[in-house]
Amino acid sequence: GAVVSQHPSWVICKSGTSVKIECRSLDFQATTMFWYRQFPKQSLMLMATSNEGSKATYEQGVEKDKFLINHASLTLSTLTVTSAHPEDSSFYICSARDRTGDNYGYTFGSGTRLTVV
C-alpha cells in the first residue's frame, strides 16, 4: 500500500531557530499534501494544503510566513517552522494524496514531535 515517510520523528530546538520537517511519498506520486498539527489529547487540525508546483493554501489563523511549505516535487513536501517559539511545540503530521488511490488516497506520515525550548 501507499507509504508516507516523515522525518524527523522528533526534534528539539532552541527558541528562535528554524526546523524543517520532510514528508515523502515512497511508492506513489502525491499531487496534493496536507499538513496537520495536533496538540496533546486533541484532534488533527489542518494547517495547509500544498499542491505540487504551486503555492500552499493556508487555513485561517495559520501564519504562512512562520510555517513555510514547499512541494517542489511529486514525492516531497517540506514544512519549515521559522523562528520557532515554545508555543509552536506540537505534533506535526503530513498526509499525502495518491492520485490513483481508492480511499481518496489519504495516507498519513508517522508524525514529528517538535519541542521548542
Next chain:
Amino acid sequence: QQQVKQSPQSLIVQKGGIPIINCAYENTAFDYFPWYQQFPGKGPALLIAIRPDVSEKKEGRFTISFNKSAKQFSLHIMDSQPGDSATYFCAASASRNTPLVFGKGTRLSVIA
C-alpha cells in the same frame, strides 16, 4: 464550527466487549467517511472507510454503520482486545480535492 461531531470522548470496555463510537455531520456534500486509529506518538492509520451508497461495511472486527438520512455513522469493534486501546477519529471529505475534516477523537481503553 465543528463539521464532524464525535462521541463519546472516552470509552472503557472489557475485553471481548463491543465499543461503539458515533459521529454526526451536517455537510451533505461529504461523500467519504473514514475511521482512523492513532497510537500515542504515531500518525493516524486508516481502519475502514465507507461511501454513502452503502449502509454498512465490515472489515475484520471493524464495522461501520452509516445512516444517510440521519447524517450519522458509527464504528463498532467486535471482540475488542487490549491492543485496540487507542484514540479513534472519524473523518469526512467532500471530494478527492478537499482535505479530511476530523472529529475530536475517542480514547478507547480495553481492559482485560
